[in-house]
Amino acid sequence: MVKKRINRIYRVVKYVAYKETLVDFREKFWSFVGAFIGIGIIAFIQSIYFTENDNLFLIGSFGATCVLIYGVIQSPLAQPRNLIGGHLVSAIIGVTVFQLLPDIIWLTAPLAVALSIIGMQYTKTLHPPGGATALIAVSGSGSIKDLGYLYVFFPVLSGVVILLLVALIVNNMTSQRKYPSDDRFSRNFKWFIDPIRDQSQRIKQKRNKRKNKKAATNSSLAKWRV
Numbered sequence: 001m002v003k004k005r006i007n008r009i010y011r012v013v014k015y016v017a018y019k020e021t022l023v024d025f026r027e028k029f030w031s032f033v034g035a036f037i038g039i040g041i042i043a044f045i046q047s048i049y050f051t052e053n054d055n056l057f058l059i060g061s062f063g064a065t066c067v068l069i070y071g072v073i074q075s076p077l078a079q080p081r082n083l084i085g086g087h088l089v090s091a092i093i094g095v096t097v098f099q100l101l102p103d104i105i106w107l108t109a110p111l112a113v114a115l116s117i118i119g120m121q122y123t124k125t126l127h128p129p130g131g132a133t134a135l136i137a138v139s140g141s142g143s144i145k146d147l148g149y150l151y152v153f154f155p156v157l158s159g160v161v162i163l164l165l166v167a168l169i170v171n172n173m174t175s176q177r178k179y180p181s182d183d184r185f186s187r188n189f190k191w192f193i194d195p196i197r198d199q200s201q202r203i204k205q206k207r208n209k210r211k212n213k214k215a216a217t218n219s220s221l222a223k224w225r226v
Helices: 001-020 025-048 059-071 082-102 105-123 127-138 142-145 150-170 183-188 189-224
Strands: none
Touching: 025 059, 059 082, 059 127, 059 150, 082 105, 082 127, 082 150, 105 127, 105 183, 127 142
């Protein structure tokens, strides 16, 4: 009896491990494309217009954001409300902490991150990379600190908008991916998403027609040879 139970648990664990590690190469491909284009655009702007500044436009929290909005697009933490709101709330809190308190890193750093978490929870915009956005506001380079509240709009808001626009395009290129996943948010972006999905469907239909035509041709040739 015990042996049967152990074998059953083993089979269940093995199945769960298999499902969790199953690789969908199409999903991985679009995750790669989204992250590459999103960060690529921001990095390109940084390299062209802000070469003399220390990564003023390319902040570290954007990398963590890409993991969510391109790799885990169904997560509630990756939705547009959380993406935009989380970064903005955290940026405002981070700058405020730096402006009001003395530049004592062991005080401002934990306080900025802790308050940003509370702020995101209260506004229902929880987005984990927001904590990093708040931290950068108090621990970043002199160029970042000199921005003051301009940091909220540039680089935070401008970079987030770029990442969101790329996500709306890339994450709706196939029928298997849908972003935003919540229909309430999808209605807000319907004007932008629908043309992308329609174009994706047309491309898929053309591809299927070519496959069917090729299959019919091969079938006819096989019959003719017989």
